[in-house]
Amino acid sequence: MIEIKKLHKSYPIGKDSLHVLKGIDLHIKEGEFVSIMGSSGSGKSTLLNIVGLLDEHDEGEYYLNGKLIKNLNEKKAAILRNKFLGFVFQSFNLISYKTALENVALPLYYKGVPRKERLKIAMEYLDKVELKDWANHLPNELSGGQKQRVAIARALVTKPKVVLADEPTGALDSTTTDNVMDLLRDINDEGMTVFVITHEEEVAAQTKRIVRLKDGIIISDNLTSKSKAV
Amino acid sequence: MFDLDRWREIFQSISKNKLRSVMSGFTVAFAILLFTLLFGIVSGLSNSFKDAFADDAQNSMFVRVWKTSKPYKGLQTGRRIQLKNNDFDYVKDEYDSNIELLTARVNRNVNISYKNNQDNYSLRAVHPDHQFLEKTIIDEGRYINQRDLKEKAKVIVIGRLVKEDLFGEKPALWKRVNVNGISYQIIGIFSDDGGDNEERMTYMPITTAQMIYGNNDEINSISIGYNPDLSLDEAIAFGNKLERDLRKKLNIHPDDQSALRVQNMAEANKGVGTFMLALYFIVIFIGSGTLVAGIIGISNIMIFVIKERTKEFGIRKALGAQPSSIVGMVVQESVLITTIAGYLGLSLGTYILSQIGDSLEDYFITNPSVSPGIVIGATVVLILSGLIAGYVPAKRAAKIKPIVALRAD
Incomplete structure (x- = not known):
């Protein structure tokens, strides 16, 4: 599903440049539940942004769903994101003046799904995250956990190949963290590839494969006990 | 979209x-x-x-005369210029193709009385074309016509305010009034957009006035409505030529602005x-x-x-x-x-x-x-x-x- 070979990325800082990713090789197959661990500055967010087509890499090769990603313009990237990827962010990134239902339905709008149908689908996904009763509430009327569940419903609504979650529990307490991780696991059980970035060991432990990053290099890549249980 | x-x-x-x-x-x-x-x-x-500028027709010109300010051909400064009927006829014959409307004017102040009411008013003795040059609006009756001129008829056309002064609300048309002691018949009542002064005016045939006031052929001014087909520049040229020709005819220095002048609306319009x-x-x-x-x-x-x-x-x-x-x-x-x-x-x-x-x-x-x-x-x-x-x-x-x-x- 995701294949990365010798990936490099650096950011210019003044006259110098900061080398963030120094040759990453990573292969994630369909249906995997992977977490990327690392302290801040290890390059894990940069990796997710590149995988999520939110940023471009400098060197190396990146295949998404077997397709080489190279010299994408904004339009093509937008289409690929809409088709293959679902995002869950640490800060939820819901649109504040839209209701939970409208937020969930938004990716379908960009997919060209008619209004009636997309509201129906969005409602199904809200039901799936147990927020059907909150459909017509604005984000600021929801708790953090509820917001993240809305964001997850939004990430799922287009039936993407991969869900990318950037510190999805970073802004949540431990109970809601468990809820969100349970939800992500359920999604994975349905066969979707889930790619989580975190710095919390407990969160990583709930995934099936942990990739540890340090200073732009993968230092370990292990399957967890969860994966053996399946 | x-x-x-x-x-x-x-x-x-x-x-x-x-x-x-x-x-x-x-x-x-x-x-x-x-x-x-x-x-x-x-x-x-x-x-x-x-x-x-709505008071007068847009295509009007006025020939006015005063006293000379420059000696010319042995004639002294300060000579009073007088227009006469033959000057009017000269303009009429020489510039026929450039002229749409033409009238001469004799100005007088008269006393008009009807029964016990009487007052002093300005009188203009004119040709029929004057109606269109002055944009006089006839409310009742008619304006002066060629027949009045020919017969030197004792008829007048009075302004709306003159009628109000002398007759109040009562009908005035066809009534006879006394103008400086002579009886005239009111043949028309008019109004004018030019303001109260214009509506306190009276008109009579120019021939009648010339016969009664001095029995001469003198006129005070000539008003012309130039052919509306002329462009502004052509109209201005026409006015300038007319001014030169009339000065020549009346033995006035060609540059004597205060003896004779043609005031041309074409210039103002421009x-x-x-x-x-x-x-x-x-x-x-x-x-x-x-x-x-x-x-x-x-x-x-x-x-x-x-x-x-x-x-x-x-x-x-x-x-x-x-x-x-x-x-x-x-x-x-x-x-x-x-x-x-x-x-x-x-x-x-x-x-x-x-x-x-x-x-x-x-x-x-x-x-x-x-x-x-x-x-x-x-x-x-x-x-x-x-x-x-x-x-x-x-x-x-x-x-x-x-x-x-x-x-x-």
Whole structure:
């Protein structure tokens, strides 16, 4: 599903440049539940942004769903994101003046799904995250956990190949963290590839494969006990 | 462009962000309001100008004489010039093709009495064409005609105010009045847009006056309505030639302005035309300045708005929005706001102008209004400006990488 070979990325800082990713090789197959661990500055967010087509890499090769990603313009990237990827962010990134239902339905709008149908689908996904009763509430009327569940419903609504979650529990307490991780696991059980970035060991432990990053290099890549249980 | 979903997104964005929508709308509405008022008031000024010259026909010329100020051919300074019937006939014969209307004038002050009422009035003894040159409006009866001239008939036409003075509400037509002791029949009553003085005037056949007041062939002035087919420049040339020829005929120095002068409305018209043109240029300059200020205003607000929405655009892009859809959304929203706000400003402006109406006539502003052409032009400018004001910053915002946009607060 995701294949990365010798990936490099650096950011210019003044006259110098900061080398963030120094040759990453990573292969994630369909249906995997992977977490990327690392302290801040290890390059894990940069990796997710590149995988999520939110940023471009400098060197190396990146295949998404077997397709080489190279010299994408904004339009093509937008289409690929809409088709293959679902995002869950640490800060939820819901649109504040839209209701939970409208937020969930938004990716379908960009997919060209008619209004009636997309509201129906969005409602199904809200039901799936147990927020059907909150459909017509604005984000600021929801708790953090509820917001993240809305964001997850939004990430799922287009039936993407991969869900990318950037510190999805970073802004949540431990109970809601468990809820969100349970939800992500359920999604994975349905066969979707889930790619989580975190710095919390407990969160990583709930995934099936942990990739540890340090200073732009993968230092370990292990399957967890969860994966053996399946 | 006509995408119901897109419109729904835009209406939601506008209605959920009222403050910024009202702010940007207000700038445009205010600019258009000023623009409308400015143009309206100038059109009011221009109307006043037209009215000010409405008293006499636009194509009129007046030949007037006084005393010479320069010696010529042995004749001394200070000689009084007198026009006579043969001068009138000379003009008539020499310039027939250039002349549409022609009348001579003899001016007198007379005492008119009817029963116990009497007063002094100005009298003009004229030819029939005078009616059209002076734009005299006949309310009752008729004006002086050729037959009156031929018969030297003792008839007069009196102004509306003369009739009011002497007859009050009672009918005056065909009644006989006493003019300096001689009985005349009233054959017509007139009104005139030139004001009260014109309506306190009386007219009689010029031949009658010449016979009764001195039994001579003297006339005081000649009024001409030049052929309306002449261009302004041709009319001015005609006036100049007439002036030269008459000075020559009456033995006046060719440059003696105070002995004989042809006052030509063509020259005044040309002057007024130039003045109005200059005024319009100034107004167009200031008016477009106002519009430009409005456009800059909304552009600034749009830049701010788009900065504020950068994160939203980042989210939308992460969810699959293409840059063109972001630009389209912003531009459409901007055009919608400018159009509605501009329309409101325009309506308010037109309403204010219609309320002003004739109440500012004392300040030389008559019936201010804006023409449909200007309204349409301003609307087009508005829509275009909304387009540009939205497009430029939106294009830039759409170019920002989603990762950068998402980081924005």
